[in-house]
Amino acid sequence: xxxxxxxxxxxxxxxxxxxxxxxxxxxxxxxxxxxxxxxxxxxxxxxxxxxxxxxxxxxxxxxxxxxxxxxxxxxxxxxxxxxxxxxxxxxxxxxxxxxxxxxxxxxxxxxxxxxxxxxxxxxxxxxxxxxxxxxxxxxxxxxxxxxxxxxxxxxxxxxxxxxxxxxxxxxxxxxxxxxxxxxxxxxxxxxxxxxxxxxxxxxxxxxxxxxxxxxxxxxxxxxxxxxxxxxxxxxxxxxxxxxxxxxxxxxxxxxxxxxxxxxxxxxxxxxxxxxxxxxxxxxxxxxxxxxxxxxxxxxxxxxxxxxxxxxxxxxxxxxxxxxxxxxxxxxxxxxxxxxxxxxxxxxxx
Amino acid sequence: xxxxxxxxxxxxxxxxxxxxxxxxxxxxxxxxxxxxxxxxxxxxxxxxxxxxxxxxxxxxxxxxxxxxxxxxxxxxxxxxxxxxxxxxxxxxxxxxxxxxxxxxxxxxxxxxxxxxxxxxxxxxxxxxxxxxxxxxxxxxxxxxxxxxxxxxxxxxxxxxxxxxxxxxxxxxxxxxxxxxxxxxxxxxxxxxxxxxxxxxxxxxxxxxxxxxxxxxxxxxxxxxxxxxxxxxxxxxxxxxxxxxxxxxxxxxxxxxxxxxxxxxxxxxxxxxxxxxxxxxxxxxxxxxxxxxxxxxxxxxxxxxxxxxxxxxxxxxxxxxxxxxxxxxxxxxxxxxxxxxxxxxxxxxxxxxxxxxxxxxxxxxxxxxxxxxxxxxxxxxxxxxxxxxxxxxxxxxxxxxxxxxxxxxxxxxxxxxxxxxxxxxxxxxxxxxx
Numbered sequence: 001x002x003x004x005x006x007x008x009x010x011x012x013x014x015x016x017x018x019x020x021x022x023x024x025x026x027x028x029x030x031x032x033x034x035x036x037x038x039x040x041x042x043x044x045x046x047x048x049x050x051x052x053x054x055x056x057x058x059x060x061x062x063x064x065x066x067x068x069x070x071x072x073x074x075x076x077x078x079x080x081x082x083x084x085x086x087x088x089x090x091x092x093x094x095x096x097x098x099x100x101x102x103x104x105x106x107x108x109x110x111x112x113x114x115x116x117x118x119x120x121x122x123x124x125x126x127x128x129x130x131x132x133x134x135x136x137x138x139x140x141x142x143x144x145x146x147x148x149x150x151x152x153x154x155x156x157x158x159x160x161x162x163x164x165x166x167x168x169x170x171x172x173x174x175x176x177x178x179x180x181x182x183x184x185x186x187x188x189x190x191x192x193x194x195x196x197x198x199x200x201x202x203x204x205x206x207x208x209x210x211x212x213x214x215x216x217x218x219x220x221x222x223x224x225x226x227x228x229x230x231x232x233x234x235x236x237x238x239x240x241x242x243x244x245x246x247x248x249x250x251x252x253x254x255x256x257x258x259x260x261x262x263x264x265x266x267x268x269x270x271x272x273x274x275x276x277x278x279x280x281x282x283x284x285x286x287x288x289x290x291x292x293x294x295x296x297x298x299x300x301x302x303x304x305x306x307x308x309x310x311x312x313x314x315x316x317x318x319x320x321x322x323x324x325x326x327x328x329x330x331x332x333x334x335x336x337x338x339x340x341x342x343x344x345x346x347x348x349x
Numbered sequence: 350x351x352x353x354x355x356x357x358x359x360x361x362x363x364x365x366x367x368x369x370x371x372x373x374x375x376x377x378x379x380x381x382x383x384x385x386x387x388x389x390x391x392x393x394x395x396x397x398x399x400x401x402x403x404x405x406x407x408x409x410x411x412x413x414x415x416x417x418x419x420x421x422x423x424x425x426x427x428x429x430x431x432x433x434x435x436x437x438x439x440x441x442x443x444x445x446x447x448x449x450x451x452x453x454x455x456x457x458x459x460x461x462x463x464x465x466x467x468x469x470x471x472x473x474x475x476x477x478x479x480x481x482x483x484x485x486x487x488x489x490x491x492x493x494x495x496x497x498x499x500x501x502x503x504x505x506x507x508x509x510x511x512x513x514x515x516x517x518x519x520x521x522x523x524x525x526x527x528x529x530x531x532x533x534x535x536x537x538x539x540x541x542x543x544x545x546x547x548x549x550x551x552x553x554x555x556x557x558x559x560x561x562x563x564x565x566x567x568x569x570x571x572x573x574x575x576x577x578x579x580x581x582x583x584x585x586x587x588x589x590x591x592x593x594x595x596x597x598x599x600x601x602x603x604x605x606x607x608x609x610x611x612x613x614x615x616x617x618x619x620x621x622x623x624x625x626x627x628x629x630x631x632x633x634x635x636x637x638x639x640x641x642x643x644x645x646x647x648x649x650x651x652x653x654x655x656x657x658x659x660x661x662x663x664x665x666x667x668x669x670x671x672x673x674x675x676x677x678x679x680x681x682x683x684x685x686x687x688x689x690x691x692x693x694x695x696x697x698x699x700x701x702x703x704x705x706x707x708x709x710x711x712x713x714x715x716x717x718x719x720x721x722x723x724x725x726x727x728x729x730x731x732x733x734x735x736x737x738x739x740x741x742x743x744x745x746x747x748x749x750x751x752x753x754x755x756x757x758x759x760x761x762x763x764x765x766x767x768x769x770x771x772x773x774x775x776x777x778x779x780x781x782x
Contacts, residue, residue, distance in 0.1 A: 043608075043611060044611070046611075047607065047608075047611045050607050051604060051607065054601075054603050054604060054607075058601060105658050105659055173624070173652065174626060174629060174652075174656060176632070176655045176656050176657075176658050178658065178659075179632065179635060179658050179659050179660075183635055183636030184636075185636065196636060196637075198636075269600050269601060269629075269633065270629065270632045270633065270658055271600060271626070271629045271632070271656065273600075276600070279597070279598045310601075311604060314601065314604035314605065315604040315607065315608060318592065318593075319592050319594055319595075319599060319604070319605065320566070320592075320593055320594070320595055322599075323595070323598055
């Protein structure tokens with residue numbers, strides 16, 4: 001009886017503290033928005049729209065990487081540090097395939113470019129998938145029942161192995177990625193703002209991929225198996241689901257999205273470098289945690305939000321502050337909502 | 350995680366060393382106009398029989414001459430060798446040339462440079478040296494050479510901290526010279542000159558006043574960007590917007606470019622090098638901001654043209670040395686050089702600056718011999734003679750040195766991307782104080 005009362009009071013206190021914290025968070029976000037709004041008004045609407053478009057494009061790329069982190073974490077509770085480098089690998093593989101398909105700098109983007117680009121896109125995605133499945137088979141599966149730190153360190157090791165391979169393959173320098181998407185812009189209303197075809201292409205491709213992933217997970221048998229495995233691996237196994245195959249499929253799909261992201265990154269930013277995945281991966285991982293690790297919608301939204309924060313910070317404050325702002329927001333969100341904005345989805349113990 | 354970050358930064362530092370610190374990259378100079386008039390014979394005496402104890406003075410050189418760096422190091426070495434070969438003897442004393450290579454695994458290496466300096470000191474005949482090519486190599490060599498009072502003469506070092514005292518210098522020039530006496534000279538304009546020179550060029554030659562400025566936030570890049578902005582503002586120009594990027598974590602420059610566009614920027618100045626993504630900014634300007642792109646000598650290489658991709662036209666950079674082909678008096682020397690070194694890759698942007706360095710040293714050695722009553726002088730006497738150089742005419746400049754070892758007047762050249770395929774082409778040059 002006394003125990004129950006104590007519990008109830010603790011719950012009440014926690015609830016009150018939670019509300020207070022939520023109010024604090026809202027106040028802080030509100031304050032930053034006001035500061036942002038005053039700056040935005042000063043620089044005009046066209047500039048603001050441009051910055052938001054960049055935010056969406058950056059965010060889409062982060063979202064594509066973040067999905068791989070979140071899916072893998074959701075199913076095996078492993079932070080796959082090599083994931084960021086699989087993303088870079090997508091950029092490298094597609095870059096090497098461009099001349100094979102006869103695509104060079106300065107080519108006008110007509111129908112004759114779209115088909116080979118699409119072919120390269122698919123090949124790079126599949127290649128990244130195969131690489132990631134191999135990594136899982138060689139480096140993670142043997143350690144699945146080992147203490148949690150063992151696969152984590154292996155993942156860090158795999159990250160260095162991939163970076164090292166790309167370093168030896170193409171050298172330490174920035175590699176120029178040919179600009180193959182047309183530089184045409186589309187006017188947005190009477191404000192003078194424009195949206196470049198490049199930005200639009202990135203956003204659309206990423207959206208298509210994310211929607212297909214969502215449909216795949218919700219509608220297909222394998223998707224169902226993945227959800228079941230994520231929920232309770234042992235029970236799923238008892239129900240006759242092939243756990244190894246399902247986990248391999250998760251790594252494959254995650255890497256396919258990252259590979260796509262790598263190629264889109266190259267086409268969009270026109271450069272790749274061997275250690276690109278370190279930073280991009282870190283930010284994408286942040287996005288996954290931000291959205292609630294293990295939660296697919298959360299990763300997509302987290303990626304977009306971080307892309308937007310980055311773009312607004314670059315555009316209205318100073319780019320040297322961008323990383324500080326992103327991680328400050330991450331810390332705040334985790335303090336007030338430890339499960340991320342959309343809630344965690346991790347295996348039940 | 351911490352460990353990963355640590356080892357990663359160790360890796361990055363290693364890479365930074367590989368990529369190179371000086372930024373005095375190889376640039377292509379236009380072919381020299383040939384007007385072959387015979388060069389007056391430089392040989393002085395007709396002493397066919399050398400004195401019994403063969404007296405010899407060696408002028409050494411130190412450049413990266415193997416591997417990837419050889420593309421800029423070998424042409425410089427050729428220039429120095431050629432200059433020394435024109436005075437094989439003076440008053441019965443043989444003058445010869447001895448090249449050293451400071452590249453390890455194809456990349457210039459400060460440690461190797463210091464070892465080379467040690468070897469030069471241990472050879473009593475070596476009285477002076479031409480080089481080195483890279484500022485970080487110079488930083489390692491100066492303290493060693495200083496202890497033996499070996500005169501150093503660099504055609505390409507631009508780091509201002511090698512000679513001048515600024516609060517941010519580490520190490521300070523004083524610390525590089527343990528004996529307290531200077532033994533290091535150079536003919537290249539220090540980095541402090543490049544920014545203001547480009548500001549003048551943008552204002553006076555390109556006739557543009559509103560410039561967006563960014564930097565890679567490194568000593569060299571931020572330095573030139575600050576100096577550029579200072580001069581621009583002093584001459585009534587406007588810095589539309591300024592960003593100092595952390596290039597390790599940023600490859601998205603679109604927000605900066607858009608802010609520049611919104612503020613009406615007519616040009617962009619890059620306080621960065623090809624190794625720190627300067628020209629990736631250029632490639633991302635495509636379709637957003639179509640204005641000239643300017644920067645220091647760190648962007649003056651083929652990597653930059655590659656990075657800029659389809660948007661490589663309309664770029665400019667300042668070079669810390671002049672272009673010999675622009676000096677009509679140098680035509681004969683250039684022709685003689687080309688007769689001896691016939692391959693295209695024998696000649697580089699720093700060939701004739703290195704030639705001038707050797708010329709200054711030979712001249713100083715000659716004067717030192719005179720002052721020493723025709724006997725082989727000491728190293729300190731050679732250093733003093735170099736310091737006393739006045740109005741010596743070379744192929745790319747006329748030389749005298751201040752107490753720091755800097756040229757009292759250096760030549761600054763401008764290059765621009767032009768032609769098909771695009772390449773760096775000489776625009777103009779002028780003398781700076």
